Amino acid sequence: MNLIRARFRQGMRTMAWPDGPASLPSRFRGRPVLDQSRCIDGCRACADACPTGAVHGAPLRMDLGACLFCPACAEACPTGAIQFSSDFRLAASARQDLQLSGEAPASTDADAETRRLAVALPAATRRLFGRSLKLRQVSAGGCNGCEADLNVTGIVVFDLGRFGVQFVASPRHADGIVVTGPVTANMEQALRDTWEAVPSPRLLIAVGACALSGGPFIGSAPCGAGVPSDLHVDLFVPGCPPHPLTFLDGILRMLGRL
């Protein structure tokens, strides 16, 4: 009886997104909006404040792949030239699409903004994976932030399974791998072995600032700078860690379903 009462009270919790709106709090920090026209000549306050060297002054640029989405740069800027919007759509198909420039503010050009988001895979690949995508996760020095928020995509709220996407227990069952962490020296071989164990055609998805650039661990001796450059990455998901919606948005765009 208690179980039935609890079941009734727990209700249906799966979110309305992508068909309905996704609600995020006002303090959530999503896509930064840069406006170089506000910069003061010679000012480097944002670059000096950034913990990972993701921001450059004069001309104002930001590498979303290295950004931890801490508000240090926005806070340091005396003129509001950097502001974090609540737009959680951040994933990109090419690494250079994560290089933001302050010269043409993205928010004023809807087309430019769309182009920077992840694009759909070629039709032939989409026929294979579009409705059923099985992924294997490899943490290669991840701190358990990205891992925890990938895990959470499986709970009833985000319900990854409703899109036909699933994390599986073996690379042999997988269509691709999801890599987190800066790729430590001690994990690089295991990462390569796992990748080789995935049958082709296969996808590689890099999640989080560490996997994209090294994140807070950029330049540390026992680490790499994320996914080794000889492995082709199909989807880059920035964040520290990325919000589960950022990951889902990237996956669905890659599959041509958004």
Add this chain to the structure above:
Amino acid sequence: MKLANPKSFHNGQAVAIFDVASVAPRALRDLVVNSCSHGGRLCGLFTLPGRPGTLDLVALIAHDSEGRLSMLKAGVAQGGRYPSLTAELPSAHALERAIWESDGLQPDGHPWLKPLRRHPALEPAGAAETGDPVGRNQGAGAAGGRDHPFFRMDGPGVHEVAVGPVHAGIIEPGHFRFQCSGETVHHLEIHLGYQHRGAEALLRDSSPARRLAVAETLAGDTSIGHGIACCRAMESLAGIEVPEQALWLRAVALELERLANHVGDLGALCNDVGYLPGASWFGRLRGEFLNAQMEICGSRFGRGLLVFGGVRFGVSPELRHDLLGRLAIARRDLDDVASVTFESPSVLGRFEHSGIVSRQAAEDIGMVGPAARASGCTRDVRCDHPLGAFVDWGLSSAVETAGDVLARARVRWVEVKRSLEFVLARLAALPDGPLVVPMPQPRPGAVVGVLVEGWRGEICHVVATGDDGQIVAYRVFDPSLHNWFGLTLAMRGTPISDFPLCNKSFNLSYAGHDL
């Protein structure tokens, strides 16, 4: 044997390095072993730069019943030897292995001397911060990577099971080597180090902004716990007091982190015994606390909340009202789920008597946190060495005695209830005033040890400055470093099929261990 009482101080108090009593290495061992047989607890053993050509071997001991800490040091020549503590004080075993492999000091008489984090056969040359004693100088290169000298059993019917480093779920990497006969595990060796990112060197050498970012990602599910330890250590060295409102908001964030992780663990435990209502509902409720954290600071993991000198974000009256309402509903839903879970015979039947760690074993290996409390140890930094907004909480630690999976689940549930009351009470009565004060340079020639009760247990950060005020050493002891061996002990005589359940009941950090 009556020995000189080392100078004591309270949690988070910076002391001059020359005030730390200096003794001979043998006396250090005797004093530490003696202290730990009289209620002391070894929180950390590490090196600091010593006189030219030497390293200072330093022990940080907690005297829980007195609410004091003490430190002792002994000079050891670089690359030299000292008498190991481990044979008499098993809680030192991992600490001495870390010193051996990264600082090159040889602990004479260590019964289990092998690499802890380094895989010299895989690492590029020069990866070690200070030499590479394990890989090259001592000809032990074969000890690393795939040739790690695992403990092995022989005999009829004995077989070995190797798991990892890549696991079947979305989990961090580590290698588990089981010695079994049939289903029964006789010994489990846990070989980590795959996550080693050189974090201590970064914490020592980085700019303040990056230092805090690294601290927040030492163990990413404990961003607030490690972040507070880092902030407190640097603030104490700089000699500043953080405003009261900031201390309260830090405490609220620390307890929200505990709530999210404990509730998530309860769900994951349900999942591992196939109790899907508990798995779904606890899993969903975990998100309520992550979302509360995100409402306050914009990040589900609390990143960006902490700054040196205070916090970045306050809580407006509207947000406070909203959070109090949401958390009250979460409390009601949690009560529902917990009552059906802890009444379910199928859950109790799997949790009870699984993966037992005795109190004696927990004491011996220096376990901390909920896992230690489930085995009857009362230690809880929030009770024994409270800082900030915890000072007048009057919390009594949640203790169980059975030491099994059920005890570890129950401790979590009791802590969930108490933390939720704390968060509701503190949010409702948040003080006014500034959120942050300016941060001066750290004072020279000082050392500070900070303990914070993270959700996994005691987080310890030790920071030392040189004569010019630069950080010369930054040491981190994640609760996982103490507790991984507890999982080994829990598996002895346990069917291997119970490993996922036992592992989840500890839920330890790989990154926090490997640093």
